[in-house]
Amino acid sequence: MAPDTSLSTPAPAAGPTDRTAPVLADENPAAPYDALLLFSFGGPDGPDDVLPFLRNVTAGKGIPDERLAEVAEHYHHFGGASPINAQNLALQKALQAELARRGVDLPVVWGNRNWEPYTRDALAAAHADGARRIVALVTSAYASYSGCRQYRENLWGSLDELAVDLGLADGEHPLVADKVRPYFNHPGFVQANVDAVAEAYEKIGDPAARLVFVTHSIPTTMEEASAVSGATYSAQHLDVAATVAAAVGERLGRPVEWDLAYCSRSGPPSQPWLEPDVNDHLEALHARGVRSVVLSPVGFVSDHMEVAFDLDTEALETAQELGLTAVRADSVGTREPFVRGLVDLVLERAALARALDAGAPAPEGTTVGSLPAWRDVCRPGCCRQRAGVDSGIPAACSTDPWS
Numbered sequence: 001m002a003p004d005t006s007l008s009t010p011a012p013a014a015g016p017t018d019r020t021a022p023v024l025a026d027e028n029p030a031a032p033y034d035a036l037l038l039f040s041f042g043g044p045d046g047p048d049d050v051l052p053f054l055r056n057v058t059a060g061k062g063i064p065d066e067r068l069a070e071v072a073e074h075y076h077h078f079g080g081a082s083p084i085n086a087q088n089l090a091l092q093k094a095l096q097a098e099l100a101r102r103g104v105d106l107p108v109v110w111g112n113r114n115w116e117p118y119t120r121d122a123l124a125a126a127h128a129d130g131a132r133r134i135v136a137l138v139t140s141a142y143a144s145y146s147g148c149r150q151y152r153e154n155l156w157g158s159l160d161e162l163a164v165d166l167g168l169a170d171g172e173h174p175l176v177a178d179k180v181r182p183y184f185n186h187p188g189f190v191q192a193n194v195d196a197v198a199e200a201y202e203k204i205g206d207p208a209a210r211l212v213f214v215t216h217s218i219p220t221t222m223e224e225a226s227a228v229s230g231a232t233y234s235a236q237h238l239d240v241a242a243t244v245a246a247a248v249g250e251r252l253g254r255p256v257e258w259d260l261a262y263c264s265r266s267g268p269p270s271q272p273w274l275e276p277d278v279n280d281h282l283e284a285l286h287a288r289g290v291r292s293v294v295l296s297p298v299g300f301v302s303d304h305m306e307v308a309f310d311l312d313t314e315a316l317e318t319a320q321e322l323g324l325t326a327v328r329a330d331s332v333g334t335r336e337p338f339v340r341g342l343v344d345l346v347l348e349r350a351a352l353a354r355a356l357d358a359g360a361p362a363p364e365g366t367t368v369g370s371l372p373a374w375r376d377v378c379r380p381g382c383c384r385q386r387a388g389v390d391s392g393i394p395a396a397c398s399t400d401p402w403s
């Protein structure tokens, strides 16, 4: 099936000034949610944070010491601070502004899996403010263990910790947490990527430039396990890439040739991860006669360390050594179509929660491309680290947290 390249995002919802009547409580489009959790990875704020942060991230993961030392260097190269925290603050502000523009009363708290502000503290603040049911928005657009279940496991763990802090009975959680579906094929995310790539083509000034999409590599075992929920992690990227490339080609008035490459491989060399690595791929393209390249960090939502180091430092250096002209497109960051799309997704999730609570049929999620909307409530066995291997770690936002 040809990808749907019609990317006309819906017109902005009426703002508060457009309302003729006050909003009644039962018309609250965010109901039943009392708060939105912007749920992210986290990163160090300064040199002293680097090692403890890396220990948090890699606990029990079998990452070799040499790889850890290398990644620590990436952070120290930027003064020991990751750009990710400032980017999440900016996204939190942008979400608040978009919700306010639509007259939606929904506080936004920000919490991370691996560094301050921690998820438990964000949940505690929301709970102290009276929140009893929240919706989590993960800063990862694609479904895999790293972008979905790992967040859900950590969310369950944070709810356990908060329950202990509040002296609740064993097994009782202080609030109910739902989650927005992986949004890689939502029109807002895709549109923001189309805009960013089109701008990069303007900058490079060569409509014949090759388009190389880049995402985070994962172990092939994790890729295989991601198939349980539908299209695999790489297939999700290929679908977005095809849609973005087709839309950019329409703007350029000529077809765009594109590929998907990977960055940020870690783990022991004996463990296979998704390939080609972006640096190897640039070499291969150069050997085939390609002389200019646009790099699109389509796997990431902001220009955090993976983008700042693996693309802007390493891959652009590789391109320079090869004599390739290369321009890196922006990640979606706080681009308007993306932020608007995220708020649409939150309100779509609220409508779904109301329908499920009422026993009504679930509304269809909005998508672009050839894949269906991802599930909002994960089924048992989805997005594991290894297919068929149950870690025994409970995960929130699932029909069955125990499997």
Ligand SMILES: CC1=C(CCC(=O)O)c2cc3nc(cc4[nH]c(cc5[nH]c(cc1n2)c(C)c5CCC(=O)O)c(CCC(=O)O)c4C)C(CCC(=O)O)=C3C
Residues within 6 Å of the ligand: 041, 042, 043, 044, 054, 057, 058, 061, 063, 067, 068, 071, 082, 083, 084, 139, 140, 141, 144, 146, 147, 216, 217, 218, 219, 264, 265, 266, 267, 299, 300, 301, 304, 305, 306
């Ligand atoms: C798919 C994916 C995303 C994209 C989706 C998403 O955006 O969430 C992502 C994002 C990120 N990854 C990040 C940082 C790190 N990831 C690591 C390690 C790993 N990532 C993995 C996968 C992913 N990671 C995997 C399979 C590992 C191996 C260990 C494990 O199975 O968990 C390590 C350990 C050292 C190393 O080996 O590199 C670090 C420091 C940061 C923060 C950046 C900043 O500070 O600005 C962000 C946003």
Ligand SMILES: [Fe+2]
Residues within 6 Å of the ligand: 216, 264
């Ligand atoms: Fe990572």
